[in-house]
Amino acid sequence: MVFLFSFCLIMPGGSSGADRREQVEAYLLRVARIDWRIRRAALKDCPVSAMRPGFVLDARSAYMAGKEARLSDLPWVIGFTDMAAADGALLPGDEIREIERVPVSQLMQGADGQILPEHILAHIDHMVPQASYRLEVQRAGHARSVDVPARALCPGLTIVKQGRRGDAFSDLHNVAITTGLLDKLGSDDAVAFIIGHELAHTIFADSRKGPLSRRDKESRADLYGAHIAACAGFDPGKAIEALAVVRSMNVGGLSLTHRPYKVRQQAIAQYLSVRPDCQAAFTWERGEK
Ligand SMILES: [Zn+2]
Numbered sequence: 411m412v413f414l415f416s417f418c419l420i421m422p423g424g425s426s427g428a429d430r431r432e433q434v435e436a437y438l439l440r441v442a443r444i445d446w447r448i449r450r451a452a453l454k455d456c457p458v459s460a461m462r463p464g465f466v467l468d469a470r471s472a473y474m475a476g477k478e479a480r481l482s483d484l485p486w487v488i489g490f491t492d493m494a495a496a497d498g499a500l501l502p503g504d505e506i507r508e509i510e511r512v513p514v515s516q517l518m519q520g521a522d523g524q525i526l527p528e529h530i531l532a533h534i535d536h537m538v539p540q541a542s543y544r545l546e547v548q549r550a551g552h553a554r555s556v557d558v559p560a561r562a563l564c565p566g567l568t569i570v571k572q573g574r575r576g577d578a579f580s581d582l583h584n585v586a587i588t589t590g591l592l593d594k595l596g597s598d599d600a601v602a603f604i605i606g607h608e609l610a611h612t613i614f615a616d617s618r619k620g621p622l623s624r625r626d627k628e629s630r631a632d633l634y635g636a637h638i639a640a641c642a643g644f645d646p647g648k649a650i651e652a653l654a655v656v657r658s659m660n661v662g663g664l665s666l667t668h669r670p671y672k673v674r675q676q677a678i679a680q681y682l683s684v685r686p687d688c689q690a691a692f693t694w695e696r697g698e699k
Pocket residue numbers: 411412607608611628631
């Protein structure tokens with residue numbers, strides 16, 4: 411699907427603040443690690459590239475105002491997308507003060523006025539690309555400078571949105587997936603296909619008017635999702651299961667914009683009967699199912 415969306419990471423009530431944060435951070439880390447592999451593999455198909463460090467951050471501002479008052483105002487490292495990329499320069503729990511001399515308070519500011527840790531990655535994607543970035547961090551109460559290595563990838567974010575509905579969507583720049591869909595998808599391979607499908611919409615700028623029909627764009631995104639999941643080392647065959655899950659959560663809801671699920675699943679199976687060429691740019695011919 412293609413929609414604009416706003417950032418939101420607030421989890422349903424019932425659990426304590428610390429429990430809720432742990433829950434949110436588990437979703438953030440899982441999605442960030444899958445997204446990293448997909449965006450690294452998608453570099454060959456992306457019109458632009460970015461150099462990004464492999465850390466995953468959380469911040470108080472991502473939670474309901476006032477409820478987490480004891481947490482630091484600085485975003486903190488919750489883990490890494492790629493241990494080799496992280497190179498030991500940062501540790502979980504490190505609080506980030508500055509990146510390339512820009513205060514994080516500035517980097518967390520989004521174009522939409524919201525202050526969130528996700529915005530930091532969007533700002534880094536727009537910085538002058540570097541093999542490593544200089545960070546000022548706070549570790550166990552002490553300030554220190556660290557150089558964090560970066561890797562080339564296809565820019566943009568995959569945002570986790572709280573919600574029981576089985577949704578994934580995208581605009582021209584970013585992808586979003588709901589916690590409801592993540593819970594039902596099960597394997598990371600299935601999540602990789604969904605992220606790859608939505609990433610295709612951003613790479614091919616599908617929300618702009620073009621020669622392709624909406625259904626053709628969806629068919630191309632299906633094949634790209636399977637293609638890039640395979641190239642990122644996931645099991646692309648799990649795309650078939652992923653579509654079955656989406657179907658079970660959206661009964662009848664996508665029939666106007668997408669081809670029938672059976673047709674989509676057959677098209678993916680047929681595409682995967684030949685090993686995807688991950689060195690070459692992805693190509694798709696109009697009229698393919
Ligand atoms: Zn789509």
